Amino acid sequence: xxxxxxxxxxxxxxxxxxxxxxxxxxxxxxxxxxxxxxxxxxxxxxxxxxxxxxxxxxxxxxxxxxxxxxxxxxxxxxxxxxxxxxxxxxxxxxxxxxxxxxxxxxxxxxxxxxxxxxxxxxxxxxxxxxxxxxxxxxxxxxxxxxxxxxxxxxxxxxxxxxxxxxxxxx
Numbered sequence: 483x484x485x486x487x488x489x490x491x492x493x494x495x496x497x498x499x500x501x502x503x504x505x506x507x508x509x510x511x512x513x514x515x516x517x518x519x520x521x522x523x524x525x526x527x528x529x530x531x532x533x534x535x536x537x538x539x540x541x542x543x544x545x546x547x548x549x550x551x552x553x554x555x556x557x558x559x560x561x562x563x564x565x566x567x568x569x570x571x572x573x574x575x576x577x578x579x580x581x582x583x584x585x586x587x588x589x590x591x592x593x594x595x596x597x598x599x600x601x602x603x604x605x606x607x608x609x610x611x612x613x614x615x616x617x618x619x620x621x622x623x624x625x626x627x628x629x630x631x632x633x634x635x636x637x638x639x640x641x642x643x644x645x646x647x648x649x650x651x652x
């Protein structure tokens with residue numbers, strides 16, 4: 483005679499999946515939802531912004547990933563795509579917009595100017611990369627990077643948000 487198990491903790495994970503019972507933490511569910519619905523703040527500083535706009539257009543369509551809602555207010559956004567040259571005059575404004583964003587917040591540095599100052603590195607009025615004053619999560623290299631590169635950067639950020647403990651290369 484077979485004894486049926488009534489307690490969930492006594493069943494194997496395979497049996498629970500067959501019964502459509504999935505156990506996880508609330509943080510994992512929230513991270514999954516966050517990773518599939520980034521809301522970038524409208525933030526274009528130079529020529530890379532044109533490529534960022536192209537990524538939102540019909541040809542590249544970042545809407546299929548759930549990232550198309552560019553928010554005009556930083557209080558409604560959770561992703562800042564720093565696209566272009568950051569001058570020393572713009573640095574405090576970019577930092578203020580970042581500080582006004584809701585938590586958790588993420589930053590993508592798009593283009594060689596946002597990553598390292600680009601061809602203007604070492605200039606008297608250009609900041610040598612967004613990472614000097616912002617915590618950058620993903621770097622998208624290029625001058626300017628193509629819309630496909632931004633899509634790849636967004637997917638890398640998605641991977642990073644879903645699996646924060648997984649570091650690439652380890």
